[in-house]
Amino acid sequence: GQQLNQSPQSMFIQEGEDVSMNCTSSSIFNTWLWYKQDPGEGPVLLIALYKAGELTSNGRLTAQFGITRKDSFLNISASIPSDVGIYFCAGVNTGNQFYFGTGTSLTVIP
């Protein structure tokens, strides 16, 4: 099935730094979702986006639904050690099909 491309694939940052990652697709999506997966666990929903251009925050996390509807961005401000994990974007397309992104692995160095 289709996968959404995430970049970067992995990140190593110092505690306190801001993080930015994105998710792109060649086709249009109606909904963008961002999840975090801790090792050995299932994904947990962080933010859901429903409209092109929408900017939504959840604590130190901010995500945007791209204007073209083909991309989305997630930013994490002032990273802390517990931000470590794999972040997945996901999208729901016009056919109501759900796809996961390829994932961005985040390591925060104390």
Add this chain to the structure above:
Amino acid sequence: GAVVSQHPSRVICKSGTSVKIECRSLDFQATTMFWYRQFPKQSLMLMATSNEGSKATYEQGVEKDKFLINHASLTLSTLTVTSAHPEDSSFYICSAVRGGSYNEQFFGPGTRLTVL
């Protein structure tokens, strides 16, 4: 929030045996549940869609006779890996949808299957 459980969390079995994994929505009813498979450092790959009271819908390339899915009630779906082989070793994750929206899709904690 909504809770989805999986049992067992880890299982080790011999090649040729069958393994059953349970997925339960603990505080809501789920008409639809999904089964995913995840290899190390990779994304979740959808295996099948489990609908209560009807046959599961399998993704292309997933053998339905190998991965048997039963969604017998609105709170329970089971995945049985039949005649398991080492290449079936993986992390299996289920999810349950509350209501009809994907943002109400809640994931289980996963089951680590190791086939010797």
